[in-house]
Amino acid sequence: MIPELGNFALMIALSIAIVQGVIPIIGAQRGISNWMALARPAAQGQFFFLLLAIILLGVSFVQDDFSVRYIASNSNSQLPMIYKVSAIWGGHEGSLLLWTFMLSMWGAGVTWFSKSLPSILTSRAIAVMGLVGIGFLLFLLLTSNPFDRLIPAAVDGRDLNPLLQDPGLIIHPPLLYMGYVGFVVPFAFVIAALIDGHLDATWARWSRPWTAVAWVFLTLGIGIGSWWAYYELGWGGWWFWDPVENASFMPWLMGTALLHSLAVTEKRGAFKVWTVLLAIFTFSLSLLGTFLVRSGVLVSVHAFAADPSRGIFILMFLGIVIGGSLALYAWRAPMIRGGGKFDSFSRETLLLVNNVLLVVATLTVLIGTLYPLILDALEMGKISVGPPYFDAVFVPIMLPMSFLIGLSAVIRWKADKPKRVFNEQKITLLAAMVIGFSLPFLIFNETSIQLSLSSAVAVWIILTMLQDFWNRSSSNKGGFINGVRSISRSHLAMLVAHTGLGIFIIGVGFTTAFSVEKDVRMEPGSRVEAGGYTFHLDGMAERQGPNYTTIEGLVYVYNADNEQVAVLYPEKRFYTVQSMPMTEASIDEGLFRDLYVAMGEPIKNSNAWAMRVYYKPFIQWIWMGLLIMSLGGVLAATDPRYRKIVRRARASQQP
Amino acid sequence: MTPKRKKRLLLVLLIIAAVAGAATLMMKALNENINLFYSPTEVAAGKAPLGHTFRLGGLVAEGSLNRDAGDGLTVHFDVTDEAETVTIAYTGILPDLFREGQGIVALGKLGSNGIFVADEVLAKHDENYMPPEVAEALEEGHKQSIEKMKGATQ
Numbered sequence: 001m002i003p004e005l006g007n008f009a010l011m012i013a014l015s016i017a018i019v020q021g022v023i024p025i026i027g028a029q030r031g032i033s034n035w036m037a038l039a040r041p042a043a044q045g046q047f048f049f050l051l052l053a054i055i056l057l058g059v060s061f062v063q064d065d066f067s068v069r070y071i072a073s074n075s076n077s078q079l080p081m082i083y084k085v086s087a088i089w090g091g092h093e094g095s096l097l098l099w100t101f102m103l104s105m106w107g108a109g110v111t112w113f114s115k116s117l118p119s120i121l122t123s124r125a126i127a128v129m130g131l132v133g134i135g136f137l138l139f140l141l142l143t144s145n146p147f148d149r150l151i152p153a154a155v156d157g158r159d160l161n162p163l164l165q166d167p168g169l170i171i172h173p174p175l176l177y178m179g180y181v182g183f184v185v186p187f188a189f190v191i192a193a194l195i196d197g198h199l200d201a202t203w204a205r206w207s208r209p210w211t212a213v214a215w216v217f218l219t220l221g222i223g224i225g226s227w228w229a230y231y232e233l234g235w236g237g238w239w240f241w242d243p244v245e246n247a248s249f250m251p252w253l254m255g256t257a258l259l260h261s262l263a264v265t266e267k268r269g270a271f272k273v274w275t276v277l278l279a280i281f282t283f284s285l286s287l288l289g290t291f292l293v294r295s296g297v298l299v300s301v302h303a304f305a306a307d308p309s310r311g312i313f314i315l316m317f318l319g320i321v322i323g324g325s326l327a328l329y330a331w332r333a334p335m336i337r338g339g340g341k342f343d344s345f346s347r348e349t350l351l352l353v354n355n356v357l358l359v360v361a362t363l364t365v366l367i368g369t370l371y372p373l374i375l376d377a378l379e380m381g382k383i384s385v386g387p388p389y390f391d392a393v394f395v396p397i398m399l400p401m402s403f404l405i406g407l408s409a410v411i412r413w414k415a416d417k418p419k420r421v422f423n424e425q426k427i428t429l430l431a432a433m434v435i436g437f438s439l440p441f442l443i444f445n446e447t448s449i450q451l452s453l454s455s456a457v458a459v460w461i462i463l464t465m466l467q468d469f470w471n472r473s474s475s476n477k478g479g480f481i482n483g484v485r486s487i488s489r490s491h492l493a494m495l496v497a498h499t500g501l502g503i504f505i506i507g508v509g510f511t512t513a514f515s516v517e518k519d520v521r522m523e524p525g526s527r528v529e530a531g532g533y534t535f536h537l538d539g540m541a542e543r544q545g546p547n548y549t550t551i552e553g554l555v556y557v558y559n560a561d562n563e564q565v566a567v568l569y570p571e572k573r574f575y576t577v578q579s580m581p582m583t584e585a586s587i588d589e590g591l592f593r594d595l596y597v598a599m600g601e602p603i604k605n606s607n608a609w610a611m612r613v614y615y616k617p618f619i620q621w622i623w624m625g626l627l628i629m630s631l632g633g634v635l636a637a638t639d640p641r642y643r644k645i646v647r648r649a650r651a652s653q654q655p
Numbered sequence: 656m657t658p659k660r661k662k663r664l665l666l667v668l669l670i671i672a673a674v675a676g677a678a679t680l681m682m683k684a685l686n687e688n689i690n691l692f693y694s695p696t697e698v699a700a701g702k703a704p705l706g707h708t709f710r711l712g713g714l715v716a717e718g719s720l721n722r723d724a725g726d727g728l729t730v731h732f733d734v735t736d737e738a739e740t741v742t743i744a745y746t747g748i749l750p751d752l753f754r755e756g757q758g759i760v761a762l763g764k765l766g767s768n769g770i771f772v773a774d775e776v777l778a779k780h781d782e783n784y785m786p787p788e789v790a791e792a793l794e795e796g797h798k799q800s801i802e803k804m805k806g807a808t809q
Contacts, residue, residue: 384692
């Protein structure tokens with residue numbers, strides 16, 4: 001009964017989405033305000049029914065209703081309750097439902113916070129979100145319905161993939177999807193403005209906090225995904241340039257460019273056409289990312305041929321969304337007039353160059369990800385593009401960009417003098433070079449050209465941000481605290497986010513250069529040295545978990561002075577239902593190093609195990625940097641300026 | 656040209672130079688870092704390059720997994736497409752789902768002794784998963800062994 005209700009909720013949501021996607025647009029075109037007014041209640045109704053659908057799916061999971069195909073293949077009666085709930089998005093159908101639900105949530109959010117905007121603009125934008133919703137709901141109902149029954153019902157479920165039975169994977173997909181889907185808001189407003197034919201500062205000002213929120217979700221989602229890969233996959237890497245990862249990284253890069261371009265459009269009225277294009281690209285890449293991961297095309301291009309319904313739907317949907325919006329862009333863009341003029345040495349130019357670099361970086365990732373798929377589809381051979389490609393291309397683009405970021409705090413809008421900037425920054429530049437180059441030597445006694453460069457660039461970013469923070473807060477006559485308060489929220493957001501990037505770069509550089517990774521044979525009593533620490537395997541014991549059995553090792557770690565610094569419990573689990581082994585690494589985290597032990601496999605005819613023993617310096621800085629960047633995004637989104645605008649607009653609407 | 660236009664032109668040229676630089680870099684990196692896939696049959700026929708990294712895939716032959724004495728970390732196993740077989744040597748820890756009879760893909764180089772030295776062995780985290788290249792190689796290998804059998808009976 002409950003699954004049928006869920007199915008019914010999806011169908012009602014689709015009907016509402018059709019109303020939401022069609023009627024307000026026609027209303028806006030013909031100036032019928034009643035039709036336009038349908039947009040808001042429709043978006044809220046769609047949200048309500050999708051919320052209902054996702055709750056009903058959750059209830060069915062909790063009730064172990066194995067007559068539902070999706071639940072039978074992604075859950076099990078022995079599965080812990082929390083994972084029964086998170087199994088809602090553990091597979092293809094549920095993830096798409098989550099995606100669609102979040103889309104409607106952003107739509108409802110827009111209806112609640114856009115009261116100050118002209119109703120023509122908002123009703124069109126909400127309608128665009130309705131149109132996207134139609135696409136996804138059709139896809140759900142026609143090809144990937146999570147409520148489909150399984151006849152006859154299964155006695156028990158096939159269990160959730162053990163890799164997904166992890167706290168990190170409970171929150172990773174929702175965060176990531178919130179980010180992906182969030183870019184629908186700037187996209188919808190761009191399309192609405194293109195239909196209208198003019199873009200003004202109000203539009204940019206209004207899109208900024210929404211874009212920032214989506215960006216924060218995406219940053220956190222990617223960060224948690226990488227953290228999960230680090231401790232759950234059991235080989236201590238944090239980023240693999242895997243197509244699935246690239247799928248989320250591309251919209252992030254493009255979204256970052258969009259965020260910066262929107263700033264220029266709002267403050268200076270420039271880059272309008274460029275911002276529009278970036279908004280379209282960012283959302284298109286979000287869609288592409290969703291489908292790359294969800295369609296099975298990555299596993300095999302020929303999986304498309306095996307189940308063409310999904311593949312063809314996806315290609316058509318992508319074609320309509322991307323092709324349609326680009327066609328609209330080509331038609332309307334000439335009507336959008338360029339804004340403020342700026343000099344060739346100015347903050348605008350700096351942002352433009354960084355924008356170009358971000359877009360180029362996105363393109364290199366896109367090509368590296370799609371090239372093997374295209375060759376395979378054309379029957380031109382099977383290739384794979386490995387991490388060395390991405391490293392070789394990405395680093396040379398990111399280094400100059402990171403250097404330019406150091407100028408972002410001091411360079412002025414409109415026009416600035418290179419001499420002035422140089423004079424102000426020369427001491428910092430020198431300090432960054434000295435500190436940056438010597439840092440690897442001081443800590444690790446060795447370095448390489450690339451490491452020195454990235455360390456110097458990172459220190460340069462952090463120092464310039466601190467310097468600017470200090471200058472601004474100490475120049476205030478009302479004292480330091482008032483000085484800090486006098487810094488505008490958006491400027492502070494920039495300082496924080498860029499500092500986070502600096503910390504991230506240090507983490508990446510040091511971890512990559514100085515990690516010690518040893519695969520060794522260990523038996524109870526053996527000792528292994530890695531990165532100045534001694535790992536002592538004391539013994540192993542068998543235990544029983546809720547839906548698995550496990551062999552747990554006991555490892556003591558001693559530092560160079562022979563003091564015990566950590567006790568680690570690596571596990572090798574065996575999940576009974578899927579008869580799948582899983583490595584659970586044990587990690588002692590620290591600000592300057594992680595100690596990491598994972599059980600490999602037992603060695604035949606002995607009581608020894610092959611074990612991974614890792615020393616990972618500065619790796620936590622990677623996620624610390626991402627968190628600080630996200631904090632910057634939160635600051636940007638919560639700029640009180642935006643609330644003032646809303647209040648002022650409301651006040652002016654009062655009779 | 657006014658000085659302003661000159662500056663703009665300079666800026667545009669700079670951007671074009673940056674994009675061109677990135678494109679060159681990309682093509683170069685792409686050329687150097689593409690790994691082709693070869694099946695055991697192709698390796699046996701001498702089609703695979705010596706001393707150059709490529710991917711080799713197939714089923715792990717039953718009973719072929721051998722751990723060396725000594726450090727116990729070097730393993731030898733055979734992969735097969737049911738027509739030909741190639742021996743792979745690998746030092747390190749095999750993935751969780753590595754089993755005899757399972758489809759795998761290895762990344763590494765072919766030595767002059769005909770043994771493929773792998774730097775990386777991949778087995779996907781799904782029991783039923785068969786790497787697509789392996790599935791295709793198996794199909795090819797299967798066809799060939801049928802051909803051979805036909806040839807023998809005629």
